[in-house]
Amino acid sequence: MNGATPSRAPTTYDEVPYATHANVRSHPDRLATIATLLGLTPAPVTRCRVLELGCGTGDNLIPMAASLPASTFIGCDLARDPIATGRAFASKLGLSNLTLIEGDLRALPESLGAFDYVIAHGVYSWVPADVRDGMLAVIADRLAPNGVGFVSYNVYPGCYERRMAWEMLRFHVDGITDPLQRIAEARALIRLIGDPANREQPNTAGLRYEFNELAKRSDGSLYHDDLSPVNDPVWFHEFVAHAQSHGLQYLGEAEFPMMADTDVAPSVRTALSGMDRLAREQYLDFARGRRFRQTLLCHGNLAPDRSLVPERLVGLHALAPKLTSEKGPIFPAPSAPRDDAAPAEPGDDQLADARGVLNDITAAWPQPIAVLKLAERFRAQWKEADGDARVPRRLAEILVGLYGAAVIELHANAPAIALEAAERPDIGALVRAQLAEGSRVTNLWHETMVVDDASARQLAALLDGTRDRADLLAALGPSFGAEDERTAAEVLEHYLRQFVRLGFLGSPGAS
Numbered sequence: 001m002n003g004a005t006p007s008r009a010p011t012t013y014d015e016v017p018y019a020t021h022a023n024v025r026s027h028p029d030r031l032a033t034i035a036t037l038l039g040l041t042p043a044p045v046t047r048c049r050v051l052e053l054g055c056g057t058g059d060n061l062i063p064m065a066a067s068l069p070a071s072t073f074i075g076c077d078l079a080r081d082p083i084a085t086g087r088a089f090a091s092k093l094g095l096s097n098l099t100l101i102e103g104d105l106r107a108l109p110e111s112l113g114a115f116d117y118v119i120a121h122g123v124y125s126w127v128p129a130d131v132r133d134g135m136l137a138v139i140a141d142r143l144a145p146n147g148v149g150f151v152s153y154n155v156y157p158g159c160y161e162r163r164m165a166w167e168m169l170r171f172h173v174d175g176i177t178d179p180l181q182r183i184a185e186a187r188a189l190i191r192l193i194g195d196p197a198n199r200e201q202p203n204t205a206g207l208r209y210e211f212n213e214l215a216k217r218s219d220g221s222l223y224h225d226d227l228s229p230v231n232d233p234v235w236f237h238e239f240v241a242h243a244q245s246h247g248l249q250y251l252g253e254a255e256f257p258m259m260a261d262t263d264v265a266p267s268v269r270t271a272l273s274g275m276d277r278l279a280r281e282q283y284l285d286f287a288r289g290r291r292f293r294q295t296l297l298c299h300g301n302l303a304p305d306r307s308l309v310p311e312r313l314v315g316l317h318a319l320a321p322k323l324t325s326e327k328g329p330i331f332p333a334p335s336a337p338r339d340d341a342a343p344a345e346p347g348d349d350q351l352a353d354a355r356g357v358l359n360d361i362t363a364a365w366p367q368p369i370a371v372l373k374l375a376e377r378f379r380a381q382w383k384e385a386d387g388d389a390r391v392p393r394r395l396a397e398i399l400v401g402l403y404g405a406a407v408i409e410l411h412a413n414a415p416a417i418a419l420e421a422a423e424r425p426d427i428g429a430l431v432r433a434q435l436a437e438g439s440r441v442t443n444l445w446h447e448t449m450v451v452d453d454a455s456a457r458q459l460a461a462l463l464d465g466t467r468d469r470a471d472l473l474a475a476l477g478p479s480f481g482a483e484d485e486r487t488a489a490e491v492l493e494h495y496l497r498q499f500v501r502l503g504f505l506g507s508p509g510a511s
């Protein structure tokens with residue numbers, strides 16, 4: 001599990017820990033889904049090779065490795081302590097498909113070979129120009145011919161406002177070397193400038209917003225992201241030119257809805273419609289005041305295209321997302337069954353077919369539904385469907401439209417999600433181990449969630465596949481659910497249902 005470990009001086013990431021979490025947008029499933037929609041043929045997610053540059057503690061890779069046992073994951077980071085922490089956690093889980101290497105990303109051993117997916121999250125903007133350049137060189141060098149790279153980075157114009165705040169903070173802590181004192185002094189300035197008693201001027205709204213945002217940061221994020229001596233945003237066009245200088249090209253964004261333009265004014269949409277895709281992306285950043293990008297790259301010799309090709313959706317799955325509010329998760333309401341006996345004519349209601357598709361997707365939730373299955377139902381409902389096409393064009397338009405509007409998710413890989421809790425539920429060793437260390441957990445979709453509720457935590461620790469309901473109630477003891485009006489058995493079912501709905505329980509028999 002361990003890579004070569006040369007001894008080196010501690011880095012700032014050894015001095016002040018940085019919390020790395022699972023980032024769903026960097027998951028190979030997301031990269032494969034978007035690459036497929038754009039006409040590439042990425043490697044299957046269940047059998048692929050993934051490299052993460054600047055992986056920190058490996059907490060993005062570890063859940064991937066746990067849920068995709070036939071895929072291989074390699075992470076590399078310059079900092080010693082985060083790598084040691086990640087190795088200890090991975091070995092607790094017995095992961096044999098993950099290697100964490102302590103070292104410079106520019107000096108990875110040749111023997112590692114090529115990778116189907118290369119991830120660099122939160123690194124590009126925070127390293128000196130030579131490392132940044134080395135990072136793109138590594139991606140170009142190590143990416144398999146059909147591989148997909150993921151690079152996140154700070155961008156202008158949004159980062160000019162952030163930069164105002166960063167420069168004030170750096171001025172204030174200049175000369176302070178002790179990390180804890182730097183953080184404390186930064187917080188003192190954040191309180192002063194963010195004080196609501198400061199009289200509002202026409203030009204201070206943005207500044208106040210930035211300082212209010214800074215006040216919410218963890219120590220690690222404030223120290224490494226905001227006080228970092230190297231923090232260099234770029235314009236999108238500069239990033240693309242940099243990637244091109246390494247033989248890479250812009251593929252798309254890991255947040256698919258950001259590639260759509262439904263959030264900008266109709267006049268902007270009209271103006272952008274005549275532009276090539278790179279210029280369009282740049283002007284979208286202007287219109288949105290964009291601050292951060294999570295960009296996908298591929299080799300320059302490939303020919304991705306944005307036209308809608310229904311056949312590309314053949315292997316995908318659709319999922320209704322969990323919606324969340326400040327009060328907690330809101331789940332999709334059960335949909336009314338469709339009246340298949342009396343189909344409406346498509347022309348009767350332009351939205352009827354989209355509603356029908358959405359109903360089918362929602363009815364399957366929390367499980368995903370295969371696009372081919374939707375196609376079967378779509379054909380039965382709407383007799384017109386495109387002759388022999390495996391995915392009717394109208395269905396493809398609806399699905400890609402709903403995905404671009406963030407109404408549904410599309411997935412190249414569908415984990416086996418339970419519809420209800422098994423007789424002896426198993427939440428998985430990863431979640432049990434994550435809860436033993438803190439409150440952030442990763443579900444089967446690679447989403448990070450916070451589980452603070454004491455009863456949920458107590459129950460999750462017991463869900464190892466050995467206990468049935470009676471065993472669970474006995475182990476939970478009389479205090480479980482005592483403050484609830486329902487019986488302990490009802491409270492237990494409530495929590496189990498929540499774990500199912502939040503994507504924490506796999507279907508029985510699935511590894």
Ligand SMILES: C[S@@+](CC[C@H](N)C(=O)[O-])C[C@H]1O[C@@H](n2cnc3c(N)ncnc32)[C@H](O)[C@@H]1O
Nearest residue numbers: 013020054055056077078079104105121122131
């Ligand atoms: C802001 S952290 C991001 C960590 C992780 N990717 C995440 O998103 O939580 C940047 C990481 O890049 C690592 N790093 C900086 N320079 C590096 C280099 N030359 N080679 C490898 N890792 C490097 C740092 O040690 C740090 O862990």
